[in-house]
Amino acid sequence: MSHMFIPGPVDVDPDVLQAQTKPMVPHRSADFEKIFRETEAKLKKVFLTETRVFQPPSSGTGMQEAGVRNLVQNDVLSCINGAFAERWYQVAISNGKQADRLDVPWGEAITPDLLADALKKKSYEAVTIVHNETSTGVESPIKELAAVVHDISPDTLILVDAVSSVGGVKIETDAWRIDFLLTSSQKCMALPPGMAFAAVSDRSLAKAETVKNRGWYFDLLRMEKHRVKDSTAMTPTMSLIWALDVQLDHMLKEGLENRYARHAAMASRVQSWSLDRGMEPLAAEGYRSRTVSTIKNTREMDIAELNKYLLTKGMRLSNGYGELKNKTFRIAHMGETQMHHIDELLEAIDAFLAKK
Ligand SMILES: *Cc1c(COP(=O)(O)O)cnc(C)c1O
Numbered sequence: 614m615s616h617m618f619i620p621g622p623v624d625v626d627p628d629v630l631q632a633q634t635k636p637m638v639p640h641r642s643a644d645f646e647k648i649f650r651e652t653e654a655k656l657k658k659v660f661l662t663e664t665r666v667f668q669p670p671s672s673g674t675g676m677q678e679a680g681v682r683n684l685v686q687n688d689v690l691s692c693i694n695g696a697f698a699e700r701w702y703q704v705a706i707s708n709g710k711q712a713d714r715l716d717v718p719w720g721e722a723i724t725p726d727l728l729a730d731a732l733k734k735k736s737y738e739a740v741t742i743v744h745n746e747t748s749t750g751v752e753s754p755i756k757e758l759a760a761v762v763h764d765i766s767p768d769t770l771i772l773v774d775a776v777s778s779v780g781g782v783k784i785e786t787d788a789w790r791i792d793f794l795l796t797s798s799q800k801c802m803a804l805p806p807g808m809a810f811a812a813v814s815d816r817s818l819a820k821a822e823t824v825k826n827r828g829w830y831f832d833l834l835r836m837e838k839h840r841v842k843d844s845t846a847m848t849p850t851m852s853l854i855w856a857l858d859v860q861l862d863h864m865l866k867e868g869l870e871n872r873y874a875r876h877a878a879m880a881s882r883v884q885s886w887s888l889d890r891g892m893e894p895l896a897a898e899g900y901r902s903r904t905v906s907t908i909k910n911t912r913e914m915d916i917a918e919l920n921k922y923l924l925t926k927g928m929r930l931s932n933g934y935g936e937l938k939n940k941t942f943r944i945a946h947m948g949e950t951q952m953h954h955i956d957e958l959l960e961a962i963d964a965f966l967a968k969k
Contacts, residue, residue, distance in 0.1 A: 615927035616954045620747045620777055620905045620945040622799035622806050625856070629804065632859040633852040640851065646843035648858055653840070655861035659869065660779065660794060660812040662786040667836050668857070670850045671809040673776040673797030674700065679811065679831035680772045680793045681705040681712075681741065683821040690715055690737045690769075692723040694753065695746035696934050701774060705741070709826075713737075719937070720907075722753040722900040725761045732765045738820070739770040739792075745778035747800070748934035750907030750943065751896040752782070759789045770817060776800050779810070780864055781876040781904045781947050792817045798853065801876075801904055803948030804860050808853045813837075863949075876903045879946035879955050883908075886959050890966070895941055904947035907933065909940065912966060916942050922965050928958055 617624050638644045649668070656666040669675070681689060681704060689710050691702035694717045705712040715731045717723060723742060732740075740762060744755045759771050770792040775784055779796035780803075786794050792814040799806035813833060821833045829835070830847070839846050864872060880903040884894050887908045895907040910916065916932045916939055923929055933941035946955060 616950070616958070618928065618930040618944045618946070618950070618954075618958055620800065620931060620943060620947070621797070623801075623803055623945060623948040623950070625803055625805055626860070626863065626949055629856045629860045629863070632855040633805070635852070635855045637851055640849055641844070645849075645851070648854060649849065650843040652854060652857050652861060653843070655858075655865060656810055657812075659861065659864060660786050660810070661784065661788070662794075662812045664787065664815060665813055665837070665840060667811045667813060667833070667840060668849070668854070669809055669811075669831070669836065669845065670807065670847065671831070672799075672806060673774065673795060673809050674704070675831060676795035676809040676811045677701045677704045677741075677774060678708065679833060680795065681710055681739070682708050682831060683824055683827045683833045684770050684772065684793060684817055685710050685738045686824050687711050688713070688735070688737045690731055690735075690740040692728065692740060692742045692753075693717070694721055694723055694749070694751060695719050695743065696748035697746060697774060697776065698741070698743040701741045701743065720749050720751060720895045722751050722896070723758060725754065725757045728758055729761050729765055732762065732769070736766060737769050739772050741772045741774070744773050744775040744784065745782065745902050745904060747777040747905055748907075748937070749895055750902040750905050751900050752778070752902045753900070755784060755791070756789050759791055763790060770814075770820060777902075777904050777947065780869075781872060783869070783873050786812045790814070798857070801947045802860065802864075804856055805853060808850050808857065873903075875952070876947060879950065879952055880904070880906060882952065882955055883944050883946060883959070895937070905943055905945045907937070907941050907943050910942055914942070914966070914969075919962065919965055923958070923961055926957075926961050928961060930958070
């Protein structure tokens with residue numbers, strides 16, 4: 614077996630990789646537009662929305678930029694509980710937005726009470742929230758957070774980064790009225806890197822009409838103008854679209870509910886294994902990610918040595934992120950990873966621990 618347990622890029626199924634070798638066609642052609650229309654229709658199912666899903670060339674970070682640049686003129690509240698949430702804040706201020714920070718320590722979730730307090734103090738055009746903090750393995754309760762925003766500040770748009778969770782954890786875009794939900798191709802969607810996807814509400818597009826300096830490349834209104842013609846303003850990532858088409862078929866064939874259950878089962882297997890070994894997940898119970906487990910390295914394993922050992926068996930995991938390096942390690946269980954992969958990985962880590 615050869616398998617990666619790093620939180621992106623993840624392993625891609627061979628037939629999805631193979632789909633990328635299909636010959637090019639003109640992108641202004643009925644052939645291409647047909648596939649582009651079909652991938653959007655399937656993406657809508659995965660995003661649980663009937664509105665629209667953009668499929669631009671970009672990684673996820675580009676959609677963080679598109680979100681703040683199109684949907685905020687001045688004031689945005691950045692909820693920050695890890696590296697990717699911090700990045701979204703940096704993206705906002707780099708684009709000249711007035712971003713206020715709602716900070717909690719890394720390893721904790723953003724809670725509805727904290728968000729409610731912040732929204733009562735000041736009115737914001739939008740809030741940015743990372744659903745699944747890949748750096749810390751923390752999942753924030755996005756349904757409850759969205760409800761708080763609708764309740765306290767109904768005009769505030771809800772922008773959610775779900776790069777490492779879309780397709781693996783249920784996020785009901787329409788039912789929870791999330792205005793902007795973004796992801797990348799290379800994480801829970803199990804595609805090669807290079808594309809981003811974003812579900813965008815009608816309310817968001819109406820707001821964008823009023824926002825100045827939306828830029829060109831990520832102007833949501835320009836994207837919409839082309840989307841309705843099953844196209845993009847620029848050249849699309851054609852090979853990745855072929856791969857996307859096949860991967861979305863895999864996802865829908867497995868069934869979204871089955872997919873969510875598989876991710877939850879792998880998370881609970883990894884997390885109970887780590888607790889049995891005296892190593893706690895960084896996140897508190899109730900906030901533990903279902904797609905990536907960040908585990909405290911209380912057994913003081915040499916993570917670099919561990920990875921060398923795992924590589925002899927064709928596997929690898931991730932060290933902790935930034936400050937959390939060596940203090941934690943991360944096991945991703947997302948995309949096409951199956952329980953038998955997890956079993957083999959945990960067995961190998963046990964063998965490594967026994968050698969110490
Ligand atoms: C990986 C990641 C990003 C950055 O995505 P890119 O595709 O690398 O730009 C943003 N947010 C989260 C939660 C991530 O896991």
